[in-house]
Amino acid sequence: MSKQVRNLEDSLGFPLFERARNGLRLTPAGSELLAASQPLLLALKQSVARIRQSHAGNSVSVICTQAVAHYWLVPRIELFNQVMPGVTVNIMSTNDMDFSRCADFDFGILYGDGDWPGLEKSKLFDEVVYPICGPQFTCPDIENPADLLKLRLIQLDPEQWRWMNWADWFKHFECPYTPPSNMLIYNQVTLTLNACARGQGVALGWDFMLREMLEAGQVRRLGPFQYRTGRADYLVHRRNKPLNAVATAFKELILKSL
Structure with a gap:
């Protein structure tokens, strides 16, 4: 040595x-x-552990963003655990996502246009974005997107991930926009949604994150406007690596849950 x-x-x-x-x-x-x-x-240690589990045939590993893991995947993992309780599920959440990172996992959940070489893909959900606020937040009726500029806006920091921001939103609706001086900016989606639910202002919300929060009355939609970007999230896996029985069962359950 x-x-x-x-x-x-x-x-x-x-x-x-x-x-x-x-x-x-x-x-x-x-x-x-x-x-x-x-x-x-x-x-490296974690990668070795995942590979060993994968070769053992009694585990499934998934990499995705923190938001997808927290708001979309975890409820479905609970269902998978009920169906296959003896399987180890390894979830890696990171905002440093790239299609090349999926090679070390059984599955990845990728955001984009679905064009990734060497990967099989199944669409999970389209990107749909709309304004939200807390249940007690008071404001006039929103008749057009420009009315939102009169309210305090909350923004998820786009430097942390390729999130849509208010500039993108207003541009889509052809509405002139200057960042307000009293905007609240958070660097994590959980903080953004919590601030919104507590009535601190109006935030942009992604439909896949909000279904449970809307049903529970923790947030509400503000106005009828929504932006379908044409992009989506996909469940992907390597084309040159056949899925084992456990991974196949996981994929089938995820797709049936849609």
Whole structure:
């Protein structure tokens, strides 16, 4: 091990450890490399675990965004667990989504136009976006999209993900828009919806997230306007990797739940 460490230090061109009679301790450079490598090692460990479970044939793994996992997938996982209680379900939620990341999982849920090379796809839901507010939020009747500009707007930070924002919304309805000075901006969809439900203002809501909240009366639609973007979320899996029995059952259940 000592020889391997010295070879690594020679390759890097700087020491990783300070050597003393009572042992070794990391140099500042070594500490920095350790901090940078730990997330990578954890991701590698998790990937190995997923691959082992996949080869065991008694598990299914899915990668998707945090919003899809929280608001859409989790209720369906509960149903799958009832049907197949002995199966391990591994859900990886991340907003750093790309079609190439699906290769390490049985399934991915991808947002877009459905054009991803090497992936089989099944549409789950279309993207439909409309304004929402809390049940106690008071405002005049909304007769056209421009009326929304008179209200306090809540926005989900588009830098965190490719979310539609208010500028996109008003552009679609050909309505002039200047960001208001009193806008509330949150970087997570759960915070945005919570602020909206608490009456802090009007937010854009995605239909796939809101069905349970609308039925429970936690939020309500504001006005009759909605934007169908033409994009959708799809369940995808690799075309060159046949699904095992567990993965096939998972896919069938997900599609039947639509």
